[in-house]
Amino acid sequence: SSASYYEKYHSLNDIYFWINQTQQDNPNIVKVILIGSSSEKRPLYVLKLSRNKGPEKKAMWIDCGIHAREWISPAFCLWFVRHSLSFYGQNQDITHILDNLDVYILPVMNPDGYEYTWTTNRMWRKNRSVSKSDNCIGADLNRNFDANWCTEGASDDPCSEIYCGAFPESEPESQSVAHFLRSHKDSVKLYFSIHSYSQMLLFPYSCTLDEAENHNELVSLDMAQEAAQKIRRYYRNIYKYGAGGKTIYLAPGGSDDWVYNLGIKYSFTFELQDRGRYGFLLPPSHITQACNEALTALKTIARKVIEK
Amino acid sequence: NSDQVLSITPKTQEHVDILKNVSTQYETSLWQPDSPQYIQEEMEVHLYVPARTLNTFSVHVCFRVLLANAKELIEMQTKNETTDPR
Numbered sequence: 001s002s003a004s005y006y007e008k009y010h011s012l013n014d015i016y017f018w019i020n021q022t023q024q025d026n027p028n029i030v031k032v033i034l035i036g037s038s039s040e041k042r043p044l045y046v047l048k049l050s051r052n053k054g055p056e057k058k059a060m061w062i063d064c065g066i067h068a069r070e071w072i073s074p075a076f077c078l079w080f081v082r083h084s085l086s087f088y089g090q091n092q093d094i095t096h097i098l099d100n101l102d103v104y105i106l107p108v109m110n111p112d113g114y115e116y117t118w119t120t121n122r123m124w125r126k127n128r129s130v131s132k133s134d135n136c137i138g139a140d141l142n143r144n145f146d147a148n149w150c151t152e153g154a155s156d157d158p159c160s161e162i163y164c165g166a167f168p169e170s171e172p173e174s175q176s177v178a179h180f181l182r183s184h185k186d187s188v189k190l191y192f193s194i195h196s197y198s199q200m201l202l203f204p205y206s207c208t209l210d211e212a213e214n215h216n217e218l219v220s221l222d223m224a225q226e227a228a229q230k231i232r233r234y235y236r237n238i239y240k241y242g243a244g245g246k247t248i249y250l251a252p253g254g255s256d257d258w259v260y261n262l263g264i265k266y267s268f269t270f271e272l273q274d275r276g277r278y279g280f281l282l283p284p285s286h287i288t289q290a291c292n293e294a295l296t297a298l299k300t301i302a303r304k305v306i307e308k
Numbered sequence: 309n310s311d312q313v314l315s316i317t318p319k320t321q322e323h324v325d326i327l328k329n330v331s332t333q334y335e336t337s338l339w340q341p342d343s344p345q346y347i348q349e350e351m352e353v354h355l356y357v358p359a360r361t362l363n364t365f366s367v368h369v370c371f372r373v374l375l376a377n378a379k380e381l382i383e384m385q386t387k388n389e390t391t392d393p394r
Contacts, residue, residue, distance in 0.1 A: 140342075161342055277377075279339045
């Protein structure tokens, strides 16, 4: 693919084609894993990047596209894969990361919603599951995980944008991710969920105002703060950082909190560009900077976790 | 003639109620916060309003236009480029 491919948004079919092509072009490094399917039975593919054969390494997980309208998020996952494949051996950070970690990447966690934003309603947020008791469609996948599920900050109304679903992991998309991470919890040490917008580096908790056990470590100079400082230094852009609940508002049922409670103690949610002007309609001309600054933050944190 | 994104900061509880109503009863999309239930005084609200709705309602609350050409941006992003080398 040409570099310009990554500076555009792509339809779901294009992304499925890209996943297949990426595996075919890099058979020794990239493996495609089917972890489940969506409400409308679209496949959920995870790319596993693994540089060295041999015993299972520790791993990092990145998911993109939980919320359908946040198009920059899948664009980042594609960007990350391209960066990993193109700059291994040239860029110190990515070389170090791939030498020490396997990487699992889920480019589109909500394929039904993503397709719907391309074809019908650009502003759709949730998945597309049909509620049995109501005419309303979709649950908020980031309210559907089992972390203080459906308490203050979520809604039990199927018509709400923050509908938590019928029960924890009621949605096949969140269930598939949870199942995969449960079965890989001994190897996955670092979790990233990529969202937009508002430029933030968040970590648990969002489901309570309580601080995580290792709050000071997550916020410290060598983690979120260092990542935000690097973005500011290299890209002259300001990212806020902090625990989700205190930095934004209470939002229970999020994937990052659930992952943290599962035992993956380095769990982050990134909110990419911008701070509101373009919001979910971030122009393609901004994709490069949005992805590069998120990549800087991700690499900063990943290197620190490898050290630890 | 185009969809717009408005930034509105409610100053009173009445403003909050108006915004909650507008973002649930009309064909608008709340960009920020995630849901009307989070709207509160002094919180910046971003609201996507389709052109057809812009013509039919008015809110008596100060606002600024964040994005005046949302429709054009959407068209630009979904443009099918046959020249793409892939």
